[in-house]
Amino acid sequence: MTAAKHSDRKTPELTQAEPGLRAAPFLEAGSIGAAPVLTERQRQQLLEIATRVRVPARSVVYREQTAATWIFINTEGVLKTFKDLRSGRRWVTAFLFPKDVFGLAKNGLYVRTAQAITPATLYRIESHALIALLRRDAELQFQFLSKVTHELREAQRQTIVVGRRDAVGRVAMFIQQLECTCCDRHNARDIELPMSRSDIASYLGLSLESISRATAKLQRRGIVAFPNRHLARILDRAQFDRLSKAI
Amino acid sequence: MTAAKHSDRKTPELTQAEPGLRAAPFLEAGSIGAAPVLTERQRQQLLEIATRVRVPARSVVYREQTAATWIFINTEGVLKTFKDLRSGRRWVTAFLFPKDVFGLAKNGLYVRTAQAITPATLYRIESHALIALLRRDAELQFQFLSKVTHELREAQRQTIVVGRRDAVGRVAMFIQQLECTCCDRHNARDIELPMSRSDIASYLGLSLESISRATAKLQRRGIVAFPNRHLARILDRAQFDRLSKAI
DNA sequence: CGTAGTATTGAAACGGATCAATATCTGTGG
DNA sequence: CCACAGATATTGATCCGTTTCAATACTACG
Numbered sequence: 039m040t041a042a043k044h045s046d047r048k049t050p051e052l053t054q055a056e057p058g059l060r061a062a063p064f065l066e067a068g069s070i071g072a073a074p075v076l077t078e079r080q081r082q083q084l085l086e087i088a089t090r091v092r093v094p095a096r097s098v099v100y101r102e103q104t105a106a107t108w109i110f111i112n113t114e115g116v117l118k119t120f121k122d123l124r125s126g127r128r129w130v131t132a133f134l135f136p137k138d139v140f141g142l143a144k145n146g147l148y149v150r151t152a153q154a155i156t157p158a159t160l161y162r163i164e165s166h167a168l169i170a171l172l173r174r175d176a177e178l179q180f181q182f183l184s185k186v187t188h189e190l191r192e193a194q195r196q197t198i199v200v201g202r203r204d205a206v207g208r209v210a211m212f213i214q215q216l217e218c219t220c221c222d223r224h225n226a227r228d229i230e231l232p233m234s235r236s237d238i239a240s241y242l243g244l245s246l247e248s249i250s251r252a253t254a255k256l257q258r259r260g261i262v263a264f265p266n267r268h269l270a271r272i273l274d275r276a277q278f279d280r281l282s283k284a285i
Numbered sequence: 286m287t288a289a290k291h292s293d294r295k296t297p298e299l300t301q302a303e304p305g306l307r308a309a310p311f312l313e314a315g316s317i318g319a320a321p322v323l324t325e326r327q328r329q330q331l332l333e334i335a336t337r338v339r340v341p342a343r344s345v346v347y348r349e350q351t352a353a354t355w356i357f358i359n360t361e362g363v364l365k366t367f368k369d370l371r372s373g374r375r376w377v378t379a380f381l382f383p384k385d386v387f388g389l390a391k392n393g394l395y396v397r398t399a400q401a402i403t404p405a406t407l408y409r410i411e412s413h414a415l416i417a418l419l420r421r422d423a424e425l426q427f428q429f430l431s432k433v434t435h436e437l438r439e440a441q442r443q444t445i446v447v448g449r450r451d452a453v454g455r456v457a458m459f460i461q462q463l464e465c466t467c468c469d470r471h472n473a474r475d476i477e478l479p480m481s482r483s484d485i486a487s488y489l490g491l492s493l494e495s496i497s498r499a500t501a502k503l504q505r506r507g508i509v510a511f512p513n514r515h516l517a518r519i520l521d522r523a524q525f526d527r528l529s530k531a532i
Numbered sequence: 533c534g535t536a537g538t539a540t541t542g543a544a545a546c547g548g549a550t551c552a553a554t555a556t557c558t559g560t561g562g
Numbered sequence: 563c564c565a566c567a568g569a570t571a572t573t574g575a576t577c578c579g580t581t582t583c584a585a586t587a588c589t590a591c592g
Contacts, residue, residue: 176423186433193440201447201490243448250572497540
């Protein structure tokens with residue numbers, strides 16, 4: 039229901055949520071459609087240099103323009119990365135779900151600020167150690183290459199979304215994106231929206247008010263219902279697809 | 286002056302324009318600020334499986350939704366990748382300058398169409414051969430990882446550009462981007478714009494008319510001069526930076 | 533030198549941003 | 563457990579800039 043729902047404090051300490059990477063295969067990688075899963079050996083290699091950390095909701099994992107000591111792999115919870123622009127606006131660049139990697143640097147500094155939206159569990163890996171490992175192990179590196187390639191496509195999709203001029207269409211595409219990202223654990227047409235309306239606005243390049251009006255319009259037209267602020271339920275799939283796909 | 290200017294037909298056949306990759310180091314890569322240049326050995330490895338091809342202006346290198354047999358490295362000229370949306374609009378996703386890699390696939394098919402804007406020289410590499418090489422050679426793969434990481438940041442920048450609501454600001458950011466990309470061979474403040482206004486519009490998510498009005502406004506305010514349709518000259522650097530940087 | 537594609541300029545309309553007021557939710561302390 | 567306060571979200575009215583439609587000008591290329 040609310041953000042707190044995602045915390046799940048009873049999680050055992052070591053049994054689950056080991057590091058993995060979510061990505062599409064790079065250039066099909068020989069084996070067509072192969073699941074982009076790490077082998078047991080690769081997982082072990084990462085675990086050897088990784089530290090497991092739990093962060094509460096709202097905590098800042100790292101701040102932009104600080105030394106990029108670590109990279110992170112999310113295993114549980116949802117986070118966001120953002121950048122505060124000099125205009126005062128906040129630009130949300132990504133929402134991070136389990137198996138997402140984050141912490142890419144430029145000139146040794148983080149480019150964005152990363153903040154937990156829900157309580158989250160992360161694997162923290164020292165950047166230099168990871169780079170050394172990747173340079174030794176081509177297969178493991180290939181998983182990262184696949185991952186980054188996938189992120190590149192996602193970023194390009196995001197450009198299309200932001201480029202749409204109609205607010206309703208953008209929100210529809212956003213909901214669809216979330217549906218794809220988190221489909222495994224949801225039944226039927228219920229989609230969790232752990233982030234605030236304000237975060238969605240900053241992500242889609244719209245004002246908070248426009249998001250509100252767009253969701254209201256989707257609800258009024260009977261296309262999507264919002265049982266509460268953190269849940270969306272697609273009622274009219276045909277109309278929804280027409281909105282989200284007809285770019 | 287015109288697109289034809291870029292052709293340079295007297296180019297010798299083999300002496301110059303060997304494959305290279307333009308990218309920022311991934312996570313600083315140990316050696317801070319190191320130039321992302323291929324070693325002689327890596328260049329040789331690529332050359333062994335590469336075929337050099339010359340394409341005239343306007344020719345389509347590959348079409349979206351066709352089998353992604355090759356990936357390409359541009360060595361000379363300018364190309365664009367785009368996608369025709371069902372709305373009839375054309376979405377230009379990238380302009381490709383020398384050292385850019387293109388031809389990434391999804392499910393074995395090209396995602397965009399690639400077309401030459403000026404006459405261009407490319408290296409064509411069989412996808413499977415490249416993947417096999419990358420899986421063997423971690424160092425070479427690392428160059429590609431750096432490259433893709435850099436592209437990811439560029440794509441995110443593009444999202445910011447497209448997210449701006451003012452046309453003049455977007456055009457200013459676009460010109461600045463071109464300035465950064467091609468600075469090596471230009472003196473002073475002259476920036477080549479090999480692509481058409483229409484391409485720029487499709488890239489920035491604006492209408493052709495808005496581009497025209499934006500360039501007119503930049504010229505009227507004395508910030509940028511456009512001696513002809515394929516050239517921009519920054520006159521007032523301070524004002525220009527204020528526009529392009531103040532996101 | 534003419535034609536087709538490309539670019540510029542004008543007028544009107546649509547849609548999101550902004551400002552402002554109100555409503556709802558969340559988490560805290562009484 | 564309830565009440566309160568601050569944050570978050572909704573709704574309304576107006577303004578501004580881009581889109582669109584339309585007419586004209588320019589450029590490139592045969």
